[in-house]
Amino acid sequence: MTTAARHDATATPGSGRPAVVDLRDVHLSYRSDPALRGVSLRIADGESVAIMGPSGCGKSTLLHVLAGVLVPDRGDVRVLGEDLTALSDKERARLRLSRMGMVFQFGDLISELTLRENLALPLQLLGGKPEGVRSRVATMLERLGLTEVADRRAAQVSGGQAQRAAVGRALVHQPALLVADEPTGALDTVTADVVMQALIETAAEQSTALVVVTHDNRVAAYLDRLVTMRDGKLVG
Numbered sequence: 535m536t537t538a539a540r541h542d543a544t545a546t547p548g549s550g551r552p553a554v555v556d557l558r559d560v561h562l563s564y565r566s567d568p569a570l571r572g573v574s575l576r577i578a579d580g581e582s583v584a585i586m587g588p589s590g591c592g593k594s595t596l597l598h599v600l601a602g603v604l605v606p607d608r609g610d611v612r613v614l615g616e617d618l619t620a621l622s623d624k625e626r627a628r629l630r631l632s633r634m635g636m637v638f639q640f641g642d643l644i645s646e647l648t649l650r651e652n653l654a655l656p657l658q659l660l661g662g663k664p665e666g667v668r669s670r671v672a673t674m675l676e677r678l679g680l681t682e683v684a685d686r687r688a689a690q691v692s693g694g695q696a697q698r699a700a701v702g703r704a705l706v707h708q709p710a711l712l713v714a715d716e717p718t719g720a721l722d723t724v725t726a727d728v729v730m731q732a733l734i735e736t737a738a739e740q741s742t743a744l745v746v747v748t749h750d751n752r753v754a755a756y757l758d759r760l761v762t763m764r765d766g767k768l769v770g
């Protein structure tokens with residue numbers, strides 16, 4: 535009650551959209567090494583944000599806090615209307631599965647499954663009916679230009695195709711928030727552009743908010759807003 539009232543009272547003036555992410559003064563240390571030193575970040579519904587900063591400044595740690603993988607030592611973490619610090623591990627995992635997507639630098643697909651099977655996984659875990667799952671997956675594969683390679687195993691497609699499929703798997707259940715950690719870091723610039731375009735356009739179509747960590751100015755240029763991180767803090 536107190537927390538909710540405080541968040542309402544200090545909501546960013548003029549921004550009509552509800553916050554998908556609202557972090558306040560978040561601190562997190564690995565043993566005694568501080569990785570986050572007072573991070574506050576508000577992201578509106580459907581907004582896309584790039585996070586840039588030198589290696590080791592805490593970008594991946596911040597994404598893990600947003601996704602509820604790590605719980606900070608102190609600070610408020612409101613994501614998708616939930617106070618993540620108040621949820622159990624199981625509740626956070628459930629929220630992540632149902633309403634978030636994650637993409638990492640190296641195709642985190644299951645290499646023995648086909649692209650189609652990889653995309654079906656989150657929907658199956660959420661209890662989707664086979665016919666609904668099939669059609670939703672086919673639509674997403676088509677959307678990403680992957681129909682022709684849909685029945686190849688993940689190990690047998692190109693890096694760009696695998697990364698597009700990883701984007702598809704992260705978005706197939708129409709999450710409200712997608713976090714991506716250097717999603718094009720292992721790709722050449724042409725392929726990176728194709729993957730980013732697919733990511734941005736698909737997220738925009740379904741109003742998925744995006745937080746993308748990147749080293750690449752070209753990638754950051756695709757997003758609504760750039761946030762710079764240094765020594766565990768957001769600057770500028």
Ligand SMILES: Nc1ncnc2c1ncn2[C@@H]1O[C@H](COP(=O)(O)OP(=O)(O)O)[C@@H](O)[C@H]1O
Nearest residue numbers: 564567568569588589590591592593594595596
């Ligand atoms: N699991 C971990 N255990 C101990 N220290 C870690 C761990 N993960 C990250 N760190 C440290 O925390 C700091 C921030 O790391 P990270 O969030 O991975 O930064 P970035 O993604 O910006 O490179 C770094 O000093 C890193 O060495």
Ligand SMILES: [Mg+2]
Nearest residue numbers: 593594595715
């Ligand atoms: Mg990192």
